[in-house]
Amino acid sequence: MTQRPGNQLFDAYFTARDMREVFCDQGRVQAMLDFEAALARAEARVGLIPDSAVAPIATACSAALYDFAALGEAIATAGNSAIPLVKALGKQIAATDAEAERYVHLGATSQDVMDSGLVLQLRQALELIERDLVQLADSLASQAQRHAATPLAGRTWLQHATPVTLGMKIAGWLGAVTRSRQRLRELKPRLLVLQFGGASGTLAALGEQAMPIAEALAEELQLTLPEQPWHTQRDRVVEFGAVLGLIAGSLGKFGRDISLLMQTEAAEVFEPSAPGKGGSSTMPHKRNPVGAAVLIGAATRVPGLVSTLFSAMPQEHERSLGLWHAEWETLPEICCLVSGSLQQARLLAQGLEVDAERMSRNLELTQGLVLAEAVSIVLAQRVGRDTAHHLLEQCCKRAVAEQRHLRAVLADEPQVTAELSSAELDHLLNPAHYLGQAQVWVERAVAEHNALSD
Secondary structure (H helix, E strand, C coil): CCCCCCCCCCHHHHCCHHHHHHCCHHHHHHHHHHHHHHHHHHHHHHCCCCHHHHHHHHHHCCHHHCCHHHHHHHHHHHCCCHHHHHHHHHHHHHCCCHHHHCCCCCCCCHHHHHHHHHHHHHHHHHHHHHHHHHHHHHHHHHHHHHCCCCEEEEEECCEEEEEEEHHHHHHHHHHHHHHHHHHHHHHHHHHCECCCCCCCCCCHHHHHHHHHHHHHHHHHHCCECCCCCCCCCCHHHHHHHHHHHHHHHHHHHHHHHHHHHHCCCCCCEECCCCCCCCCCCCCCCCCCCHHHHHHHHHHHHHHHHHHHHHHCCCCCCCCCCCHHHHHCCHHHHHHHHHHHHHHHHHHHHHCCEECHHHHHHHHCCCCCHHHHHHHHHHHHHHHCHHHHHHHHHHHHHHHHHHCCCHHHHHHCCHHHHCCCCHHHHHHHCCHHHCCCCHHHHHHHHHHHHHHHHC
16 A cells, blocks of 8 residues: 655644645645636736636646645745746646736735735634634533532642632633634734735736735635735734644643543543543553643644744845745644644543542542631631631641541630631531632633623
8 A cells, every 4th residue: 555655643643634634735735726816817807817818727726736746846946835836837727728828927926825825724724723612612611510519629839729619620721712712803804814915015017907906816815905915024924823822822721630630649530531542552451641642742832833933023125035934834733733732622621521529539638628728717807817827727737747637626626616616617627618709700701701602
């Protein structure tokens, strides 16, 4: 069996198939050809080229007609993908209509083809990312509501703190997703714009017909016509990359939390199980967080790629040498990594397996110490803050030293029992009674999600 060369072993793990199709060779070439076909239609609409030239040009603008390996070899000499593609396009057209070939690529430059083609790809990528974010947010909202009152140990500096709820933790993940959706919605008008400036950005080759053609071309491609060409003003694509970096980081936080909750010592929340998922080559008992690993891996890799985009921003004059080139594979790779992370995050959110009983047992690992603050706050109102804090601190130390439950130690302390009844102590040392605004945070996060989705 003949295999196509390339690094495909990890693609299904780290990248969603539909995103890879957007940025595969065929996707890239087709996007550039879509620009060329639209340019011909726009120039015919304005009267710069004859209507008869449009059909032969459009017919030749099918990526299936071109040899990508040959294009790749030619790029090594040409310095970009548009030059050999336009040559190949011209030959394809000339084979059937020599007259139409004269009007190919008229007034455009290589970067117009590549950047506008990139924007067409990014529009597809945006649709996929927004779709996945919505599905992820819907699942997180449902899980947050389901577990709004499920207590578990809050953890600060990786140590047990005061109780929180699983729903509150999930609502935190949801809030980050909602903000990312908002950012994408806000940047879309800035990103989805035409690139069309000709040799140095003036469109001088098109004379008085330049603006009518630019307007018609933007309309053909369903892109916005920006205030001017942006050949070396790269803030639009860098902004998109930066927002994808935020998404990767937020998903990494989700994955990190899940992986920690799956640790044997915690065993509170698990990825959904599936045959063959998360096993070990030597240890039959293992259940590894393989989905979370993708989220953490993407969050680790994407920042470096985003930094490349930022580093490539100070581009020289009207066309850059090397800095523009640094973007070509960088932004697509960011899109692919984020798509893979979202793919795994959706599976995690939909199928979270929760062990509420284990959460309850883990809350008791410190034998009541996680609720020392609850007792101290009430006691402070009766004996003063400093006195209450010192008293609870001593009781906690005694509980640890004697390996006793804090409730029992407090019951033996006259200064405490003089102020707090047995029923009050029982109430204060119940995790379910010290969850603060956890459920309110869930309601607010879900409401914000719903408002954005309406």
